[in-house]
Amino acid sequence: MKDSLTIKKIPCLDLKGQHEQIKNEIFEAFEKVYANTAFSGGPFVEEFENSFAKYCGTKYAVGVNNGTSALHLAMLALKIGVGDEVIVPANTFIATAWGVSYTGATPVFVDCDPLTWEIDVTKIEEKITPKTKAIIGVHLYGMPFDIDAIKAICTKYNLFLLEDAAQAQGARYKGVNVGGFGEMACFSFYPGKNLGACGEAGGIVTNNEFYNKHLHSLRNHGSTVRYYHDEIGYNMRMGGLEGASLSVKLKYLEDWNGRRRTIANRYQNEITNTKIKMQLQPDWADSIFHLFVVTVEDREHFINYLNTQNIFPGLHYPVPCHLQKAYAYLGYKAGDLPNAEYLANHCVSLPMYAELGDDEVRCVIDAINNF
Numbered sequence: 001m002k003d004s005l006t007i008k009k010i011p012c013l014d015l016k017g018q019h020e021q022i023k024n025e026i027f028e029a030f031e032k033v034y035a036n037t038a039f040s041g042g043p044f045v046e047e048f049e050n051s052f053a054k055y056c057g058t059k060y061a062v063g064v065n066n067g068t069s070a071l072h073l074a075m076l077a078l079k080i081g082v083g084d085e086v087i088v089p090a091n092t093f094i095a096t097a098w099g100v101s102y103t104g105a106t107p108v109f110v111d112c113d114p115l116t117w118e119i120d121v122t123k124i125e126e127k128i129t130p131k132t133k134a135i136i137g138v139h140l141y142g143m144p145f146d147i148d149a150i151k152a153i154c155t156k157y158n159l160f161l162l163e164d165a166a167q168a169q170g171a172r173y174k175g176v177n178v179g180g181f182g183e184m185a186c187f188s189f190y191p192g193k194n195l196g197a198c199g200e201a202g203g204i205v206t207n208n209e210f211y212n213k214h215l216h217s218l219r220n221h222g223s224t225v226r227y228y229h230d231e232i233g234y235n236m237r238m239g240g241l242e243g244a245s246l247s248v249k250l251k252y253l254e255d256w257n258g259r260r261r262t263i264a265n266r267y268q269n270e271i272t273n274t275k276i277k278m279q280l281q282p283d284w285a286d287s288i289f290h291l292f293v294v295t296v297e298d299r300e301h302f303i304n305y306l307n308t309q310n311i312f313p314g315l316h317y318p319v320p321c322h323l324q325k326a327y328a329y330l331g332y333k334a335g336d337l338p339n340a341e342y343l344a345n346h347c348v349s350l351p352m353y354a355e356l357g358d359d360e361v362r363c364v365i366d367a368i369n370n371f
């Protein structure tokens with residue numbers, strides 16, 4: 001921690017501190033990959049898959065090239081395609097919906113709850129039609145969604161449940177690590193995630209042997225025996241260097257998540273400015289605070305003010321999925337999903353990463369309280 005250092009700019013995320021700490025270990029791991037020329041898939045990916053499945057409490061983990069591919073392959077494994085509909089929260093990163101669209105199916109966006117900012121469970125059933133095949137819940141900003149409530153809807157309508165856990169490696173729902181609650185859970189290991197590779201990577205975890213086998217084949221050109229292709233497949237393997245870096249970092253994840261929880265706790269307790277609203281954290285949710293998002297009425301003024309204090313927050317996400325140009329063909333209009341739209345127009349992501357020093361946290365809190 002950098003408590004005694006002079007405070008300079010405080011960004012929303014800074015990856016340098018983490019990578020300085022573990023540089024030697026990562027480079028040693030890279031040397032092993034290099035010595036084995038195991039660059040695509042192979043033992044270093046398998047080692048990570050085994051330890052990550054164990055960490056999530058699932059039987060299987062399948063490493064892929066990024067979280068978007070994980071969602072795409074999960075949709076394919078569920079046999080979702082043209083003519084099908086999948087329920088997706090409007091307040092999420094757009095990739096949650098991409099996997100649905102890649103298969104030719106239609107994402108059906110649902111508004112978020114005004115307090116938890118996650119999918120509004122009470123608004124799901126009105127969107128279900130005979131074409132609906134699945135619900136994708138998103139553990140948004142690292143906070144688990146209300147899994148039991150959504151599972152109950154899935155059971156009632158015979159729908160698949162998929163967890164988009166891209167932002168939630170190590171988050172717990174009612175004390176249990178996320179990943180094993182639905183048919184599959186998709187993770188991103190993008191470098192900026194709480195568990196991020198040195199490169200692009202993603203993964204799918206599942207307890208289902210059939211999905212596991214199918215996903216292995218799909219990510220590898222639809223093949224289980226070399227040069228024999230059972231179906232149209234993809235090249236979505238995880239790289240060896242990425243797998244090796246993830247195995248190193250997984251050992252630190254609990255500590256890093258713990259530090260984020262401490263910082264979040266301070267923000268929650270010490271930010272007393274009533275202009276700032278925070279995400280409600282229900283009792284059952286143990287967030288890993290991938291992002292610490294707040295809302296404020298006069299966002300532009302707030303951000304400009306923070307910038308004068310050398311604090312540079314982020315925006316996650318400035319346009320809700322249903323109003324993205326890419327989805328104009330679905331015909332949504334402004335006002336359709338008002339809570340998600342409010343979030344998009346008022347959200348601000350405060351600095352959040354494990355290496356943020358106590359003095360920097362103090363600085364952010366004081367600046368916000370003086371706004």
Ligand SMILES: Cc1ncc(COP(=O)(O)O)c(C=O)c1O
Binds near residue numbers: 066164
């Ligand atoms: C909620 C969510 N879903 C999916 C993804 C896609 O992951 P990737 O960037 O690894 O493709 C992300 C990544 O930012 C995400 O935040």
